[in-house]
Amino acid sequence: MEIWAKSGSKYRQSTVIGQGSKNAALPLIIASIFTARISVLRNVPSELEDVRAVIRSLEWLGVTVKRTNNALSIDASTLGRSDLPPRLSSASRYSLLFLGGVVARCGVAKVGPPGGCQFGKDRGFDFHQLVLEQLGCELRKEGECLIGRLTKQRGVVA
Missing domain, CATH: 3.65.10.10 (Enolpyruvate transferase domain)
Structure with missing residues (x-):
């Protein structure tokens, strides 16, 4: 996972490798709503019901979530609820x-x-x-x- 941090007027980028577990993925998926930027998470066990439940919640809130294999692209700029x-x-x-x-x-x-x-x-x-x-x-x-x-x-x- 790449992480962008803002320092003054500049953004810094870094990448974090997650272990691919549900308990590691869920807080990161939910944290994506803190920003109006697109978050890309890889190695997400998207077939698990808890992960699907959190994605349904994001979609209810108006967030756009695209799934490709075990990667999620989360665009929280569309948050509307x-x-x-x-x-x-x-x-x-x-x-x-x-x-x-x-x-x-x-x-x-x-x-x-x-x-x-x-x-x-x-x-x-x-x-x-x-x-x-x-x-x-x-x-x-x-x-x-x-x-x-x-x-x-x-x-x-x-």
Whole structure:
């Protein structure tokens, strides 16, 4: 995977070789929504249901995803929605990871419960909540959904 980083007005490019596992691929697929550029991921196990579920979620959000063998070309410049309904979010425990990218791009995001679990019950989300809040995202629960809203974007030094 090639990674572009912006430093001042210039972009830098690098390549990362992933191991091709589902657990390595899913966060990278979801991270592609942070940018309005095209992301190309290779060695993605796209035949796995969790990967397909995350791709369906991206497509729901308006992101264009093209599959060629085990490569994905993800164009997130077409992101047009900020909600991930329970029928999509409950298909993968990774759906909570959509909050950061969608809030960063749209200012607000709404996701249903991940993996069919209730927030804070079987699978806690306090780590995600802590990180998002430190970056300026206000979180609240509304019914079974979690809503994130960017109040004041800021960087955090760990």
